[in-house]
Amino acid sequence: MRNAPVSEEAPVGVFVGLATLDVIHRIAKPPAANEKITAAAQFVAAGGPAANAAVTFAALGGDATLVTALGDEPVADLIRADLAAYGVTVVDASAGSRRAVPVSTVSVLESTGERSVVSLDAVNSDAPAPEGLDDLVARADVVLVDGHHPLIARAAAASASARRTTLVVDAGRWKSVMTDLVVHATDVVCSSDFRVPGTSDSESTAAALVGSGVRTVVTTHGGDPVHWWSEGESGSVPVEPVTVVDTLGAGDAYHGAYAYFSTGIGTGVADRVDRSSRVAALRCSVVGPRAWLRELSTELHTELTRKRER
Numbered sequence: 001m002r003n004a005p006v007s008e009e010a011p012v013g014v015f016v017g018l019a020t021l022d023v024i025h026r027i028a029k030p031p032a033a034n035e036k037i038t039a040a041a042q043f044v045a046a047g048g049p050a051a052n053a054a055v056t057f058a059a060l061g062g063d064a065t066l067v068t069a070l071g072d073e074p075v076a077d078l079i080r081a082d083l084a085a086y087g088v089t090v091v092d093a094s095a096g097s098r099r100a101v102p103v104s105t106v107s108v109l110e111s112t113g114e115r116s117v118v119s120l121d122a123v124n125s126d127a128p129a130p131e132g133l134d135d136l137v138a139r140a141d142v143v144l145v146d147g148h149h150p151l152i153a154r155a156a157a158a159s160a161s162a163r164r165t166t167l168v169v170d171a172g173r174w175k176s177v178m179t180d181l182v183v184h185a186t187d188v189v190c191s192s193d194f195r196v197p198g199t200s201d202s203e204s205t206a207a208a209l210v211g212s213g214v215r216t217v218v219t220t221h222g223g224d225p226v227h228w229w230s231e232g233e234s235g236s237v238p239v240e241p242v243t244v245v246d247t248l249g250a251g252d253a254y255h256g257a258y259a260y261f262s263t264g265i266g267t268g269v270a271d272r273v274d275r276s277s278r279v280a281a282l283r284c285s286v287v288g289p290r291a292w293l294r295e296l297s298t299e300l301h302t303e304l305t306r307k308r309e310r
Helices: 050-059 072-085 135-140 150-162 178-182 202-211 250-263 269-284 290-309
Strands: 012-016 020-027 043-048 063-068 088-092 104-108 115-118 142-145 166-171 186-191 216-221 226-232 233-239
Touching: 012 050, 012 150, 012 250, 012 290, 020 072, 020 202, 043 050, 043 063, 043 072, 050 063, 050 072, 050 088, 050 142, 050 250, 050 290, 063 135, 063 269, 072 202, 135 150, 142 150, 142 250, 150 166, 166 178, 166 250, 178 250, 186 202, 186 250, 202 216, 216 250, 216 269, 233 250, 233 269, 269 290
Parallel strands: 012 063, 012 142, 020 104, 063 088, 142 166, 166 186, 186 216
Antiparallel strands: 020 043, 104 115, 216 226, 226 233
């Protein structure tokens, strides 16, 4: 599953955006109003689109740095510790300050793996770009932005564009900062729900993005085929069927894998899409926010062993 990096050294990714603390419960059914229920399992882990993408990138063998805004609240220490445990370096634009760190309450339905999330976000954050951001981008093979912490996102996108570094935009939903990010993007990876203002469906959204100069647009559709448009060509890639038990962070895993595979030599868009889909499918097939990474590590080890035996 792993792709060869640009050089023999680990590819370097910079991820800019949201980090949360996720409190996750697996439940048999959603509670009714004023009802208390007992969960089948509980997990606590760092979450957020950019954070989860960075964890995936690191698990695939990349050098991942997350640029976010956490501050010095105790909750922030829990997030930092979890990310460090999974190989992600955190650059905190709000170090030394007190700010409300988003805590997500997540329910995952046992029968379908579908998740429901209640959380704060950071689309209106005023956290400034940290010192040294330009240097981080300068050494990166790929930069990913998720549209949270917009001042940091704009600065990172402009820096990546100036250096002609691959800039992946995680387009889960339209945010006002997207206008400023898309103009610098090389790759926009969209959910099927993402809409550019004035468009009516995923295909017209993709057409609008391509028309604005984005080199590659990818749209995911859950378990349905992934569609892509790139430099005058287009296509679709089927998604490997799996038994879905937990969809939390599957899109984020896709984006982290896409960022990783975008650093490969000779990797076409369809191959990149396929490999990323396989990573996301694996995520959906394992219960819990981190256990699936052990499965990913096992698959990578098996592949490397096969290569040595050849």
